[in-house]
Amino acid sequence: MSQNSQTPRGEMVTFMLNGAEVQADPNWNLLEAIQFYGIDIPTLCYDEGLTPYGVCRLCVVEIGSGDRTKLVTSCMHPVREGLEVRTHSNRVIKTRKMIMELLIARCPSSKKLQDMAALLELKEVRFKPLNDDCILCGLCVRMCEEQMVAKAIGFAGRGTDRYITTPFDMTSEECRRCGACMYICPACELRCQGPQAETVLCSGCINTEPVCASEYGDAMCFMVPCLSCVKGPEDVK
Amino acid sequence: MTVDESRLDSIIDEYNAEPGSLISILQDIQAEYNYLPAESLEYVASRLNIPRVQVFGVATFFKAFSLKPKGKQQIHVCMGTACHVRGSKRVLEELERKLEIKAGDTTENGEYTLETVNCVGACALGPVVVENEEYHGQMTPIKVENLLNGK
Structure with missing residues (x-):
C-alpha cells in the first residue's frame, strides 16, 4: 500500500x-x-x-x-x-485578450462576452463593432445534434458568409422547439443595461465597487467578484 | 422544375449511397441540372440517411454548387491580381451593361450567368474571361461584343 x-x-x-x-x-x-x-x-x-x-x-x-x-x-x-x-504566460494573456477583443467587436451585445472581457481586463476595442448576434461557436449546432438528437440546425456558407441556419433557411421539420440552442448560446443573452450600455465595451466593469445590481434596478451584472458598471461610489447619482 | 427521382437514384447508386460520397453525388446532380434543385437535396439526404442540414451546409459551402438555376452560357470573369491590373474591371462592367445583370446573376431568359472568379491560373493571358470552360485571353470591353455573339 x-x-x-x-x-x-x-x-x-x-x-x-x-x-x-x-x-x-x-x-x-x-x-x-x-x-x-x-x-x-x-x-x-x-x-x-x-x-x-x-x-x-x-x-x-x-x-x-x-x-x-x-x-x-x-x-x-x-x-x-x-x-x-x-x-x-504573457504570450497567452496577450493572445487571449486579442481574441476577446475580436469576439466582442463582433458581438458587443452579449452579457457573457462582456463579463468575460471584464475578467480579462480588456480596456479598449480597436475594431469596428459588427453588432452581430452570433460568434459561430457552434454550441447550438452541437447541442441540437448531440444532446437533443434533432440535427435541425447547422452551418451554411463559408468564410465571412458563414452562418447558422435550418435546412434551406426555412422552418425545420426536425426542430422540436425545445430551446436548447437558445439555452446554450453565449451570445444571445442581453448585456447589462447599465450606465454605458451603448458602448462597444461595457467599460468600468474592471473596477470592483460598488455592486451595480443594487444601484441600478435593470442591471443584470452579477459577476463574482462584482465588477461594477461604475467607476466608484462618487459616480453613482 | 420537377426532379426525376429515378435519375437521382442512378446517380446515388453509382456511389453505393455512401454518405462519404456526398460531394461527388452533388457534383453529378449539378452537372445534370446545372444547379441543385432543393427537392434533389431533400432526396439525397433521405437516401444517404444524413441530416438535411448537412446536405444544405455542403451545398452552400462550395462555390461550385449553386442552389439557383444557372444560365446555359456561364461567363466567369477573372478578377485576380494580374487580370485586375490589366483592366478586368472594365471588361466586367461592359458585360454587366450588355447583359443587363450584375455579377452573380442570371439573365431573365436563362441564357447567361455572369460570375467573377479570383484566379483561373492563366495570368499571362489576362484579362481572362472563361465562357463555358473556354478561355478567352487579353479581353477588352470591345471584344466582349464578339464573345457574346459567339465569335
Whole structure:
C-alpha cells in the first residue's frame, strides 16, 4: 500500500502545469485537466456534455519549453506525458485578450462576452463593432445534434458568409422547439443595461465597487467578484 | 422544375449511397441540372440517411454548387491580381451593361450567368474571361461584343 501510493495510479500521465507536476487521466483533454486543478481559463465554445470544437480559441495555453513553445487550444489538445503547459504566460494573456477583443467587436451585445472581457481586463476595442448576434461557436449546432438528437440546425456558407441556419433557411421539420440552442448560446443573452450600455465595451466593469445590481434596478451584472458598471461610489447619482 | 427521382437514384447508386460520397453525388446532380434543385437535396439526404442540414451546409459551402438555376452560357470573369491590373474591371462592367445583370446573376431568359472568379491560373493571358470552360485571353470591353455573339 505504501509502495503503491508512491507510483502513479493506473494509467495516469504526468505533466507540468504552470510549473507544478500534476497527473491526469490520459483520456482528458488539456482543458479538463486544467479545470480539474482549479485553474480558471476562459472558454466560450466548450461544454462538458458536447464534443470539443476549438473555435472560440479563448482557451489557448502555451505548451513546450525554451524556444520551442506554441499556442494550442486546450479543449482540443490531449494531455500527454511530459507536457509543459502554461495557462497564464504573457504570450497567452496577450493572445487571449486579442481574441476577446475580436469576439466582442463582433458581438458587443452579449452579457457573457462582456463579463468575460471584464475578467480579462480588456480596456479598449480597436475594431469596428459588427453588432452581430452570433460568434459561430457552434454550441447550438452541437447541442441540437448531440444532446437533443434533432440535427435541425447547422452551418451554411463559408468564410465571412458563414452562418447558422435550418435546412434551406426555412422552418425545420426536425426542430422540436425545445430551446436548447437558445439555452446554450453565449451570445444571445442581453448585456447589462447599465450606465454605458451603448458602448462597444461595457467599460468600468474592471473596477470592483460598488455592486451595480443594487444601484441600478435593470442591471443584470452579477459577476463574482462584482465588477461594477461604475467607476466608484462618487459616480453613482 | 420537377426532379426525376429515378435519375437521382442512378446517380446515388453509382456511389453505393455512401454518405462519404456526398460531394461527388452533388457534383453529378449539378452537372445534370446545372444547379441543385432543393427537392434533389431533400432526396439525397433521405437516401444517404444524413441530416438535411448537412446536405444544405455542403451545398452552400462550395462555390461550385449553386442552389439557383444557372444560365446555359456561364461567363466567369477573372478578377485576380494580374487580370485586375490589366483592366478586368472594365471588361466586367461592359458585360454587366450588355447583359443587363450584375455579377452573380442570371439573365431573365436563362441564357447567361455572369460570375467573377479570383484566379483561373492563366495570368499571362489576362484579362481572362472563361465562357463555358473556354478561355478567352487579353479581353477588352470591345471584344466582349464578339464573345457574346459567339465569335
